[in-house]
Amino acid sequence: MNVKYILSGFLLSVSVSSCIQDEALNVEAAIDGCTGTNIQSATIDHLRKEVEVYVLDGTDISQQELIFTLPEGATIQAEETETNDRPPLYDFSQKVLRHFVVTSEDGATKTPYIVRVNKLALPTSFSFEELKETTPYNVFYLTNATGIMQWASGNPGYELSGMALNETQYPTVQYPVGYAGKCVKLTTLSTGSFGKPLGMPIAAGNIFIGSFDTQNAVLAPLQATHMGFPFTKRPTRMTGWFKYKAGETFTDKAGNVVTGKKDRGDIYAVLYEAPTSDFTLDGNLFPDGTGIDEHIVLLARIPEQEMTETDEWKKFDLEFTPQNGKTVNADDLKNGKYKLAVVFSSSVMGAYFQGAVGSELYIDEVEIICEN
Amino acid sequence: MKKYVTPILALFLGGFALAGHAQYSSSHKGLLWLASHGLDYEIKAGINIGGTSPLPLPQEIRSLDSYSPGLAITLEGNATKWLDAKQKWGLSVGLRLDKKDMDTKATVKNYGMEIFSETGGKIKGLWTGGVKTTVKMSYLTVPVLANYRISNRWKVMAGPYFSYMLNGEFSGNVYEGHLRTPDASGSRVNFEGENKAAYDFSDNLRHFQWGVQVGGEWKAYKHLNVHADLTWGLNDIFQKDFTTVSFAMYPIYLNLGFGYEF
Numbered sequence: 341m342n343v344k345y346i347l348s349g350f351l352l353s354v355s356v357s358s359c360i361q362d363e364a365l366n367v368e369a370a371i372d373g374c375t376g377t378n379i380q381s382a383t384i385d386h387l388r389k390e391v392e393v394y395v396l397d398g399t400d401i402s403q404q405e406l407i408f409t410l411p412e413g414a415t416i417q418a419e420e421t422e423t424n425d426r427p428p429l430y431d432f433s434q435k436v437l438r439h440f441v442v443t444s445e446d447g448a449t450k451t452p453y454i455v456r457v458n459k460l461a462l463p464t465s466f467s468f469e470e471l472k473e474t475t476p477y478n479v480f481y482l483t484n485a486t487g488i489m490q491w492a493s494g495n496p497g498y499e500l501s502g503m504a505l506n507e508t509q510y511p512t513v514q515y516p517v518g519y520a521g522k523c524v525k526l527t528t529l530s531t532g533s534f535g536k537p538l539g540m541p542i543a544a545g546n547i548f549i550g551s552f553d554t555q556n557a558v559l560a561p562l563q564a565t566h567m568g569f570p571f572t573k574r575p576t577r578m579t580g581w582f583k584y585k586a587g588e589t590f591t592d593k594a595g596n597v598v599t600g601k602k603d604r605g606d607i608y609a610v611l612y613e614a615p616t617s618d619f620t621l622d623g624n625l626f627p628d629g630t631g632i633d634e635h636i637v638l639l640a641r642i643p644e645q646e647m648t649e650t651d652e653w654k655k656f657d658l659e660f661t662p663q664n665g666k667t668v669n670a671d672d673l674k675n676g677k678y679k680l681a682v683v684f685s686s687s688v689m690g691a692y693f694q695g696a697v698g699s700e701l702y703i704d705e706v707e708i709i710c711e712n
Numbered sequence: 713m714k715k716y717v718t719p720i721l722a723l724f725l726g727g728f729a730l731a732g733h734a735q736y737s738s739s740h741k742g743l744l745w746l747a748s749h750g751l752d753y754e755i756k757a758g759i760n761i762g763g764t765s766p767l768p769l770p771q772e773i774r775s776l777d778s779y780s781p782g783l784a785i786t787l788e789g790n791a792t793k794w795l796d797a798k799q800k801w802g803l804s805v806g807l808r809l810d811k812k813d814m815d816t817k818a819t820v821k822n823y824g825m826e827i828f829s830e831t832g833g834k835i836k837g838l839w840t841g842g843v844k845t846t847v848k849m850s851y852l853t854v855p856v857l858a859n860y861r862i863s864n865r866w867k868v869m870a871g872p873y874f875s876y877m878l879n880g881e882f883s884g885n886v887y888e889g890h891l892r893t894p895d896a897s898g899s900r901v902n903f904e905g906e907n908k909a910a911y912d913f914s915d916n917l918r919h920f921q922w923g924v925q926v927g928g929e930w931k932a933y934k935h936l937n938v939h940a941d942l943t944w945g946l947n948d949i950f951q952k953d954f955t956t957v958s959f960a961m962y963p964i965y966l967n968l969g970f971g972y973e974f
Binding site: 368389442534554 | 772828900902
C-alpha cells in the first residue's frame with residue numbers, strides 16, 4: 341500500500357470522468373434572417389415570431405423566393421404547403437400570410453412563425469398613436485390604418501443591456517401627451533456595466549423607418565440600424581412638431597465627460613439610391629458626424645440653430661435639398677430604386693455613442709409632403 | 713470577515729509554536745508528556761493546484777482551451793491523537809486557511825447564462841462560443857482525518873473536511889460566439905473580436921462546502937514532513953436556488969507542501 345497508488349488512482353478517476361462528452365445536437369430554433377429576389381425589406385419580430393416581407397406593388401408573389409438564415413442544423417417547413425411551393429420558392433398568391441415551423445437540430449425546439457408578404461406602400465403621415473407591442477418595449481405602428489408596418493428603434497439593442505425593468509425605461513417609448521393625441525418620447529439612457537466595456541456607454545432614443553438587426557447590435561451597432569424603405573414619390577418637405585431638452589453631462593464613446601459640450605437632438609429624412617433591392621444605408625449616414633453618404637440624393641435635416649431646448653411644442657418644416665450633385669430619376673423612382681429614411685434621435689451623435697444621458701426629444705404629427 | 717482570519721490563524725499557529733517552544737525550554741517535559749498521551753502537533757504550509765469543475769464535464773462544454781492555476785497558498789495547524797499503543801491508528805483535527813484559484817478558457821455550446829445589470833435587470837439566454845472563468849476562493853477549513861502509519865516515515869490520512877468560504881469570486885466573460893436570447897427560440901446576438909460581455913456569479917456561491925480529503929505524509933527529517941493531499945468537494949459551489957449554471961461544480965485540488973512536527 342503506497343500513497344502514490346492511492347493518489348494516482350484518484351487523479352486517474354478525475355481525468356477519466358472529465359473527458360469531453362459527445363457533442364449534443366443544437367437546440368436553437370429561430371429565423372435569424374430572410375432574403376430573396378425582389379425582397380425590399382424583411383423585418384423579423386422575435387417577440388411575436390412574425391416575419392414581415394416587403395415587396396414592391398406589382399411583384400408576382402406566386403413564386404416568392406425566401407431564403408431563411410437558420411441556426412446550425414435547424415430546418416424550416418411551411419405548415420400547409422401550396423401546390424406551387426418549390427422551396428425556397430413559395431406561393432403567397434393565395435394567402436399573403438402563411439405559417440412556418442422552425443425545428444431545431446435535436447428536434448426538441450419547434451418555433452412557429454408567421455410569414456407575411458406585403459405589397460409595399462410607405463405612408464407619409466405619422467402620429468405615433470398605435471402600438472404594435474407594449475412589452476417588453478414599445479413598438480410603434482408606422483400608421484394607424486394598415487396595421488402592418490412598424491417603426492424601428494434601438495429598443496431591441498437596449499434590451500441586451502438588462503437595464504430596463506419595464507417598458508417605460510427604454511429609450512423609445514410612447515408618451516400620453518403629444519401635440520395631438522399621443523406622441524413618441526426619445527431619451528438618451530445609460531447602458532450600464534454591459535455597454536460601457538463594449539464602447540457603448542449610452543443609448544440614444546431613436547425611431548426610424550427601416551429595421552433593427554439585433555444580431556449585430558453588439559458587434560457592429562452602427563450597421564445594425566438598417567435605414568429606409570423603398571419610396572416611389574419625390575419628397576419636397578418634412579413637417580412636424582417637437583420638444584427638446586438636453587441632458588446635463590455630455591460623454592464620449594469611452595463614457596468620459598466632455599466639459600462644455602451640449603447635447604442636441606436630430607431630425608432628418610433622406611432619399612437615397614438603392615442599387616439593389618436589399619441595399620440599405622446603415623447608421624453611418626453622416627460619417628464622423630459631418631460627412632454625407634454618397635448614395636444620398638435628397639436630404640431634409642433640422643439646422644443646429646433650430647434644434648433648441650423648448651418646453652412648448654415647436655414646429656419644424658424642412659426642405660429636401662439635393663446632395664452629392666445628384667438628381668432624382670423619374671423612372672428609377674417609379675421602379676423602387678430609391679429608399680426613404682426618416683430618423684429621429686435624442687442625441688445627434690448617438691450613433692457614435694456620444695451624447696448626454698437624460699436628453700429628451702418628443703416628436704409628433706410628422707408629414708412627408710411630396711410632389712404630385 | 714476575511715481581514716480577521718489571517719491574524720486569527722496566525723495566533724492559532726503561533727500558539728502551537730509558542731507551546732512547542734515553551735515545552736522545549738522546560739527540558740522536553742512537555743514533549744514527553746505529549747508523546748506519552750499519544751498526541752502529535754504539526755503546522756503545515758503548501759500550495760493548492762487544481763480546478764473547480766463540473767463532474768463529469770457536461771455536454772455544453774466542447775473543449776478546454778486554456779488553464780492556469782493561481783498561486784493558492786494554504787496554512788494549517790493540526791493535532792493527531794494516536795489511538796493504539798503502537799501508534800498505528802490516529803485521528804487528527806486541523807484548521808486550515810485554504811485558497812483555491814484558477815483561470816480557464818473553454819468553448820461551450822448552448823451554455824445557459826444570465827448577465828445582471830446594476831438596475832437588477834438581466835439578459836439571459838444560451839451562449840455558444842468562448843467562456844473565460846476566474847475562480848478565486850478563500851476558505852477556513854476543518855479536516856477530520858483518520859491517520860494510519862505505514863512505517864516510521866510514511867503515514868496516510870483520509871476523511872471528510874468542512875469549509876466555510878470567507879470570500880469567493882466566480883466571474884469572467886464570454887467572447888467569440890453568439891447569444892440566443894432569451895431562450896432557444898429567441899434572437900441571435902453575435903460577439904466577435906473585442907466584444908465581450910462580463911458575468912459575475914460571486915454572490916451566488918455557497919458559503920458552507922464540504923468534501924473528502926485523502927493524502928500521504930513522508931517524514932524527511934525528524935521534524936520536517938512533506939505531504940500531498942487531494943481535496944475533493946462533494947457539494948456544488950453554487951447555492952441551491954441558483955440555476956443559471958445548469959450543472960453542479962466541485963472544487964478538486966491537490967495540496968503539496970511541508971510541515972513542521974513538534
